[in-house]
Amino acid sequence: MQHNMLDIQDLTIEFKTENGLFPAVNDINLSIKQGEIMCIVGESGSGKTITSLSIMQILPSIANVSSGEIWFKEQNLLALNKKEMSGIRGNSVSMIFQDAMSSLDPLFTCGHQIVETIRTHKKDVTKEQALEKAKELLKKVGIAHPDTIVNAYPYELSGGMCQRVMIAMALSCEPKLLIADEPTTALDVTVQSQILKLLKQIRKDFNTSIMFITHDLGVVAEIADRVAVMYAGRIVEEGDVKSIFNNPQHPYTEGLLKSIPKLNVKSERFYSIKGSVPSITEMPVGCKFNPRCSKAFANCFKKEPPAFNVGEHRKVRCWLMDDERMNDSGE
Ligand SMILES: Nc1ncnc2c1ncn2[C@@H]1O[C@H](COP(=O)(O)OP(=O)(O)OP(=O)(O)O)[C@@H](O)[C@H]1O
Ligand SMILES: [Mg+2]
Known part of the structure; x- marks a missing residue:
């Protein structure tokens, strides 16, 4: 069935x-x-x-x-x-919430947060590999300069950008x-x-x-x-x-x-x-x-x-x- x-x-x-x-x-x-x-x-x-x-x-x-x-x-x-x-x-199963800005941690860069999410679920992935994957994901969600965005803190980004980062995280x-x-x-x-x-x-x-x-x-x-x-x-x-x-x-x-x-x-x-x-x-x-x-x-x-x-x-x-x-x- x-x-x-x-x-x-x-x-x-x-x-x-x-x-x-x-x-x-x-x-x-x-x-x-x-x-x-x-x-x-x-x-x-x-x-x-x-x-x-x-x-x-x-x-x-x-x-x-x-x-x-x-x-x-x-x-x-x-x-x-x-x-x-x-x-x-x-x-x-993953979830994206309405308020991306407050769902992201203000104390960490977007890259760090995506890397951590990846490594929580895939223990054998190195930080370097996870960072590459994070950039790939950011590109996939339409972010033109992932190298810059991985180093940005959530407050430095617009609501739309934060939402994309959240989606990238959910897709990771x-x-x-x-x-x-x-x-x-x-x-x-x-x-x-x-x-x-x-x-x-x-x-x-x-x-x-x-x-x-x-x-x-x-x-x-x-x-x-x-x-x-x-x-x-x-x-x-x-x-x-x-x-x-x-x-x-x-x-x-x-x-x-x-x-x-x-x-x-x-x-x-x-x-x-x-x-x-x-x-x-x-x-x-x-x-x-x-x-x-x-x-x-x-x-x-x-x-x-x-x-x-x-x-x-x-x-x-x-x-x-x-x-x-x-x-x-x-x-
Ligand atoms: N923490 C809570 N304590 C008591 N009642 C709650 C709580 N959270 C939700 N409810 C009640 O449960 C019902 C459904 O709420 P829910 O948040 O699922 O609605 P929603 O359709 O998502 O609304 P919205 O479009 O405003 O997000 C509502 O009547 C609400 O009052
Ligand atoms: Mg609701």
Whole structure:
């Protein structure tokens, strides 16, 4: 059987709060194939980061995976011990964070940091060999003068340059799966588009699988093969990027797409979905989107919808997809 690169099954992550345990991520199912770019998109607080941290097993101590499995090829990551997991983290799975500037150590040169990363994972590599490799990687991520940059401290570089250094570091171990959590949000659009191009090139050259987290649908359109839309800790819609953009099925996806400003529509006020993502301690009964949904009907306030299969490779967690709903008077 062909394994997916990543296969998340029925994942639930709870936070300990003063008032008890509350799920922040609920019943997530998500898979990424080799060489595929999967975008996770959703508003702030929808659970994107928590999901990605659970793959790396670097969740904050007050968060806990309460059920589910995370398969990386044929290994269930949640069943590994600390040592086995640290052999995977930063090796076959690596992560790029939003804020590159603060993820790099201000006290060391960029070259030193890449060299250390390489040598942590490949003990038999000499410093000289690692430095050569570091320069090669910097070149690969579009840095024209790697000889200068290896000697530079992070504060001497622009945000875009730091982000490239972070990507070079993440690539140093030739990961099979790269998780990028809003890697371009802090950058201006020109640099952002260069970084997106770079990630696509990396996928092409190494057949790397990429999980790309963003709240920006423009970025999704540019980079994704498939998209998972998250809302209130659930994946509410999943499908390939074309069908999501051309034919959104979940009212939340529809709302997100409607909120993209259009250049060719004059003097129209920007659309935005009314309200905001509920807090994990105050989730509505039934569908979590019901307070903001203009299409909600009785069922939506009673029971949470399951993920309905809608056509091939398309899942939608919405009662509107339920063929039986016309006959359903509610239980
Ligand atoms: N340290 C924490 N303590 C308590 N709750 C938390 C903590 N971190 C996250 N949460 C809660 O978990 C939920 C998911 O948060 P997460 O950071 O995954 O969202 P996100 O989709 O990455 O948002 P953003 O777009 O702002 O990065 C939110 O409701 C948030 O309030
Ligand atoms: Mg986040």
